[in-house]
Amino acid sequence: DARVTQTPRHKVTEMGQEVTMRCQPILGHNTVFWYRQTMMQGLELLAYFRNRAPLDDSGMPKDRFSAEMPDATLATLKIQPSEPRDSAVYFCASGLVLAEGTGELFFGEGSRLTVL
Amino acid sequence: QKEVEQDPGPLSVPEGAIVSLNCTYSNSAFQYFMWYRQYSRKGPELLMYTYSSGNKEDGRFTAQVDKSSKYISLFIRDSQPSDSATYLCAMSDGSNYQLIWGAGTKLIIKP
Numbered sequence: 001d002a003r004v005t006q007t008p009r010h011k012v013t014e015m016g017q018e019v020t021m022r023c024q025p026i027l028g029h030n031t032v033f034w035y036r037q038t039m040m041q042g043l044e045l046l047a048y049f050r051n052r053a054p055l056d057d058s059g060m061p062k063d064r065f066s067a068e069m070p071d072a073t074l075a076t077l078k079i080q081p082s083e084p085r086d087s088a089v090y091f092c093a094s095g096l097v098l099a100e101g102t103g104e105l106f107f108g109e110g111s112r113l114t115v116l
Numbered sequence: 117q118k119e120v121e122q123d124p125g126p127l128s129v130p131e132g133a134i135v136s137l138n139c140t141y142s143n144s145a146f147q148y149f150m151w152y153r154q155y156s157r158k159g160p161e162l163l164m165y166t167y168s169s170g171n172k173e174d175g176r177f178t179a180q181v182d183k184s185s186k187y188i189s190l191f192i193r194d195s196q197p198s199d200s201a202t203y204l205c206a207m208s209d210g211s212n213y214q215l216i217w218g219a220g221t222k223l224i225i226k227p
Contacts (some may be wrong), residue, residue: 106161
């Protein structure tokens with residue numbers, strides 16, 4: 001049963017520390033998304049990749065966030081330094097996006113980050 | 117004003133009732149409309165996918181799109197406690213790979 005795998009599931013850290021979240025997308029999917037979900041803002045798109053190339057990271061605070069996809073089986077989201085306002089659930093999603101720009105997204109179970 | 121508006125609820129109904137969940141949007145270019153269901157502490161999962169206007173039915177679920185009113189709906193018949201979740205609408209104009217999401221409506225089905 002193919003699924004998107006995210007690690008860690010939970011992370012508690014102190015302000016100023018580096019946080020790295022990892023995602024293994026479903027094999028064969030060509031597009032990977034990073035989202036952040038909070039009660040106040042809902043789902044916010046941070047960055048996405050197609051065929052490992054970054055297409056849009058305009059949703060990320062660039063001074064502290066970075067997203068990479070070193071190979072087809074791994075996407076990473078790094079926060080350095082972390083701040084309390086970064087506390088949220090971070091979701092990775094992958095999909096086989098069709099030529100017209102749509103397709104089903106499959107989400108991981110999320111990484112719940114708490115920054116003290 | 118957000119591109120997609122969705123009442124966050126919560127919406128609480130008794131088991132067996134018909135549930136109606138709705139989203140309105142402002143961008144007339146949207147052509148692809150989706151409903152995702154999210155259980156507590158889980159990621160969203162696709163429930164229904166509709167292209168352009170019209171209805172689509174899948175078991176107890178019906179998705180309806182009215183592009184003239186910029187309004188989409190999800191109906192759940194014979195609601196069950198297991199339908200208790202947050203329902204998010206999402207839509208796209210097909211020009212890129214980004215979905216525009218609603219805030220999600222929390223639905224509670226009381227046994």
